[in-house]
Amino acid sequence: MPYGRHGKGRRRGRMRLMDPIILLCLQKNSAHGYSLIEDLAEYGLINIDVSILYRALHQMEALGWVTSNQEQESSQGPPRRVYHITPLGENVLKEYIADLEKHLGYTQKIIQDYKAFTSKHL
């Protein structure tokens, strides 16, 4: 059963990195939305609008990929909502990784074919 944040058939030649990155970050460490912004940057998702991230987290929670709870020790702001990955989320991440690997192969082929062509036609 494919993940679910995407309609069937959509996501053909594309590969959205945000979902696997969020899941990967949460697998490494539970975190709240605001801090995730910085974690995403490590994987190339820089300057993401927070609205996108929060919406993604809500959707993932609705799908059971993550759970959340209010943090006890409040810091400089309203209570943080800390997200944790679920076993289902871990399975989804695993599927995402497999997809990424397939995608990686095609991307490498594109780049390789391009370089092969351009080096032949100097």
Add this chain to the structure above:
Amino acid sequence: MPYGRHGKGRRRGRMRLMDPIILLCLQKNSAHGYSLIEDLAEYGLINIDVSILYRALHQMEALGWVTSNQEQESSQGPPRRVYHITPLGENVLKEYIADLEKHLGYTQKIIQDYKAFTSKHL
């Protein structure tokens, strides 16, 4: 100046492969739309609806990435429209390839971090 088939800022964590693949195929050989369908399959874009491809070609022509002309020797159907890549299109392809390489790096990092984590937590 970035390509143009995308609004500014869009295409952040995503990478649509169709555009570079079309340009790469046309760089290797001029071709008409219908035959391109098969060429795309080689790069993982299987069973693409023709409407998507034709629309992409029209947009690319409007942007000056490709040009087209009616084929003289007509075959089993209406006159083919043969597409050729333009110098602008070649530059765009070059940019796409550079983007793909960057994207590739991030994808590899995701996969690598995932495997590093899972091998540590057996």
Add this chain to the structure above:
DNA sequence: ATTATCTATTGACTATATGCATATAGTGTG
């Protein structure tokens, strides 16, 4: 003559991703 196959094009519709603006609320500082 009908059918099938090749080829191009377009319209209507749905789904989704993203951007931008804004609302809300707690916490600390001057």
Add this chain to the structure above:
DNA sequence: CACACTATATGCATATAGTCAATAGATAAT
């Protein structure tokens, strides 16, 4: 108090992607 920063959340507009279907022209096969 006013203000800045942290943190979460929602609404609206738009760009893009994809499905499905319809139209249409040409040629080959039955």
